[in-house]
Amino acid sequence: MTELILVGTDGSETATLAVAEAADLAANLGAKLLILTAFANGADTKLGEQAHNVPAPKSWRSARRTEAEEVLAEAVDSLGRTDLSVETVAQEGDAAEAIIRVAEKRNADIVVVGNKGMTGIKRFLLGSVPSRVAHHAPCSVFIVRTT
16 A cells, blocks of 8 residues: 655756656555655855865755745645645755655655756766666655656
8 A cells, every 4th residue: 555655846847747746646546745855955065165064054054944945835836736645844965865865764655756857977977866766765766757
């Protein structure tokens, strides 16, 4: 039985498509939908680099969390549904790692991600979020073709 479907979003148009697919899947399976977004922790910013990866000031982190919560609110609003149990979570850190960590912690049955990720050299060096999630998630992964 599928009880929890986790979907990651960054607020982009393609991520919104993945959230909609995850919502449809959750409705069809009678599962709860957990929408997650990740926000930078400062280590990957110019501020963090200049300070030798010292965490960003609390005000900066608070602003990033507020932005993440706005992304989540927009994701829920975009669904326009009342037939689902929906929860949201903002996680500090790398998107793929956050999705994997929450999937493990919450015992997600399915993780949904869009197929669009990084391109070019950044993808070559770091790997795409969908690829990393697919290889390391503790459960089945549904990759939605969004492009």
